[in-house]
Amino acid sequence: MSSILYRGGVIHSAADPFAEALLVDGSVIAWIGANDTADGLAARADRVIDLDGALVAPGFVDAHVHLLETGLALTGLDLSVEAGVRDLPGALAALRAAAQAVSGHGGSGHGEDLVQAYGWDELAWPERRPPTRQEIDDAVGGLAVYAARADGHSAVVSTAFATRCRLAELPGWDDSGWVTLDAHDAARTTARDLAPAARTAAYHAALRRVAELGIVSVHEQSAPHLDTRAGLREILALSADPTAGLPHVVGYRGELCTEPDDARALLAAIPGLAGIAGDINIDGSLGSRTAALRSPYLDAPGHHGTLYLTADYVADHLSAVAAAGTQGGFHIIGDRAMDEFVAGLTLAAERIGESALRAAHNRVEHALFVDAAALQALLVLGVRLSLQPAFEARWGGPDGLYAARLGPTRVEGMSPFADLLGAGVPLGFGSDSPITPLNPWAAVLAAMSHHDPDQRISARAAFRAHTRGGWRLAGIDGTGAGELRVGAPAHLAVWRASYLTVQSTARASNPWSTDARAGTPLLPELGAELPMPECRQTLRDGNVIFDTFD
Numbered sequence: 001m002s003s004i005l006y007r008g009g010v011i012h013s014a015a016d017p018f019a020e021a022l023l024v025d026g027s028v029i030a031w032i033g034a035n036d037t038a039d040g041l042a043a044r045a046d047r048v049i050d051l052d053g054a055l056v057a058p059g060f061v062d063a064h065v066h067l068l069e070t071g072l073a074l075t076g077l078d079l080s081v082e083a084g085v086r087d088l089p090g091a092l093a094a095l096r097a098a099a100q101a102v103s104g105h106g107g108s109g110h111g112e113d114l115v116q117a118y119g120w121d122e123l124a125w126p127e128r129r130p131p132t133r134q135e136i137d138d139a140v141g142g143l144a145v146y147a148a149r150a151d152g153h154s155a156v157v158s159t160a161f162a163t164r165c166r167l168a169e170l171p172g173w174d175d176s177g178w179v180t181l182d183a184h185d186a187a188r189t190t191a192r193d194l195a196p197a198a199r200t201a202a203y204h205a206a207l208r209r210v211a212e213l214g215i216v217s218v219h220e221q222s223a224p225h226l227d228t229r230a231g232l233r234e235i236l237a238l239s240a241d242p243t244a245g246l247p248h249v250v251g252y253r254g255e256l257c258t259e260p261d262d263a264r265a266l267l268a269a270i271p272g273l274a275g276i277a278g279d280i281n282i283d284g285s286l287g288s289r290t291a292a293l294r295s296p297y298l299d300a301p302g303h304h305g306t307l308y309l310t311a312d313y314v315a316d317h318l319s320a321v322a323a324a325g326t327q328g329g330f331h332i333i334g335d336r337a338m339d340e341f342v343a344g345l346t347l348a349a350e351r352i353g354e355s356a357l358r359a360a361h362n363r364v365e366h367a368l369f370v371d372a373a374a375l376q377a378l379l380v381l382g383v384r385l386s387l388q389p390a391f392e393a394r395w396g397g398p399d400g401l402y403a404a405r406l407g408p409t410r411v412e413g414m415s416p417f418a419d420l421l422g423a424g425v426p427l428g429f430g431s432d433s434p435i436t437p438l439n440p441w442a443a444v445l446a447a448m449s450h451h452d453p454d455q456r457i458s459a460r461a462a463f464r465a466h467t468r469g470g471w472r473l474a475g476i477d478g479t480g481a482g483e484l485r486v487g488a489p490a491h492l493a494v495w496r497a498s499y500l501t502v503q504s505t506a507r508a509s510n511p512w513s514t515d516a517r518a519g520t521p522l523l524p525e526l527g528a529e530l531p532m533p534e535c536r537q538t539l540r541d542g543n544v545i546f547d548t549f550d
Contacts, residue, residue: 002046003030004542007038009051010500012058012521013484022056024490027242027541032486049537049549055495055524057463058482059216059538060440061470063386064278064365064430067220067235067249068192068227069152071202073118073434074209079147080119082437088127091120092139095131095147099140114161115140116191117147118434121287123401130156133177146191151287152435154180157187165190180288181306185225192227203235206433207246211546213438214493214535216247217470219386219430221278221365223254229270236272242541248491250474252278254331256309258316263324274474276321277329277363282309283337286368286405287395291334298407305334314344319352322360327475329363329383338369342377349381358382361475366391366432368402368414375423384426384473389462390436391415393446400451417447418455421465428473429466440466441533445526448503459503459523490542494549497524497533 003025011019013032021038023031023045031041042048077098079085085094098115122130136145136158145158156177157167165186167173172181179187194202210218222232232251239249252275257263267273284290289300292307314330321328332338341364349357363384368391370378378385392415395401398408420427429443447462468482480488500522524533538546 002026002542003044004047004049004539004544005038005041005045006049006051006056006494007035007042009054009056009494010522011056011484012523014521015483015485017521022484024492024539024542027490027543029484029486029488029490029492032484049494051494054536055497055500055522055533056484056492057495057523058467058484059491059493059540060214060466061217061219061428061482062210062215062430062433062438062440062466063219063428063470063473064221064388065206065210065218065433065438066222066226067206067218068199068202068231069118070209070433070438071204071206072116074205075202077115077117077147078119079117080150081121081124083119085120087125088122088129088131088135091125091131092135095136095145096139099143099145102143103141113144114191115143115145115147117145119150120147120156121150121401123287123404130176130178133157133159133162133175136177146187148188149287150435151285152432153285153290154178154184154288155187161187161190180284180290188225199231200234203231203238204246207239207249208546209438210247211538211540212535213440214495214538214546215438215440216491216493216538216540216545217250218247219250219252219274219278219428219470219474221252221254223279226254226279229253232270232273236270240272242543245543245545246540247538247545248540250274250476252276252327252329254279254281256280256313256317257320257324258313260320260323263321263326267324267326273326275327275329275363276317276324277327278365279331280309280317280329281331282314282341283307283332283334285333286402289405292336292340293334293406294336294339295410297405298410299405304336307336307340309340309344311340311343311347314341315347315351318345318348318357318360318362321362322348322352322356327361327363329365331365333366333368335369335371338367338371338374342374345377345381345383354381363473370416370420371413375419375425378425379423384428385420386428386430386473387415387417387420387465388430388432388436389415389417389443389446390431390439392417392450393442394436397451412452415450416455417450417457417462421457421461426469426472427465428469429462430470439532441524441526445528448526449528459526460520463523490539492539493535494537495524495533496536498531499525501525
């Protein structure tokens, strides 16, 4: 075990908000204090880092990621606007170049003869439509192509890939090459048929990127349509040892259970599983028009989306996992899907009792629509929420994708961060990577910049949701994880930022002062025109997993 002394900086600690130095000894924080005391500790520390004004803060927790898909996206073709693909011709040109590269190297099966692309969003292009199968065929010369939409719930494919998967025989196939529902599930499964070495490389690529961004832990949301049980076992094994140089992983598996024995068998099959929750989809996504809605889509009259599960299935699952002593939960996007979840939650409470249901600490992913009735049910029955602020930043507001799908009136009240926080619902923030990029400071900024001023929250509240909130969501915050205090696990990150401050909101309910004399711990100043903080180092349990210091 080794020790690291940090001095000459700013320590984000409620226990000592004016601290300038911190000592990590082994896996825990051993001391926090002033520089003059730190000077006396330097001689016995194994490593001394002069921060030169840098910030030491709790490491981020990303409460919703898909490591296999993230790794493939990092090494695959990015068709997002952020990657510079700003129109349909640009996307086709990128596909053409990728196909030429694949053809030049030659394919040898296991996905190597396939172009995998991610991140396109037709509403971000002037053409306002996706590429067609014929356009893709013309661009790639008959090669197999799977190009996932930004929301991950639909894709466009080439003829060669459609033939390989026999997609035309499945619900969700459109002759244009756009696939949803069963056809998309089959397409995504085929695209994930990788050689073991390629799968492992994708996991490592994703976990390395996580560490580079000051993220010390991720909640892996595995499911049959995303990865295998063996894949989740491998991820948990890779990350189990804190000295292995990788972030911590909280593993969830999204398999629907009907009886307690189903849940017990799954827990036995995947040792270390945190819960049977995550991407058990009650519905789909707004971008792919598969989110289940009370009223029809504005841009698809008569279409209400797709409800994959009913209240009875929800109740069966929650009852089964509670009996097995683990956490349950679901993916919910649309208001109709939230209604069905609340009905199932209520039914489960009638079956097993409210106290047993609350004890399970069930969770919901996304939860874009939470009205007063849903909020009451979530509070009474102890449900925790995993939210993705980047969704609001990318697709929310009166001019965003959500408004295009629903109309400007119906987007009012979506993603009610302030209402949820004020009501006391436990929140954790994540990215749903690769649906939106791994970028925790951008998520904090998004929660501060909600299009509805009444739903904006302070930087401190957003930061806590993205740090301590992630540990709490998984029920493993009792150790002090997510805080910098003596005796807490040394899960931390070091940041270089232009300016440190206390950023509040216009809401009168902020429970802390922005006055420096109040001792509110500082955070980097965030803004649309400001550079994001730069991660200099990341520690997990006192072990360096990313480092730019000499």
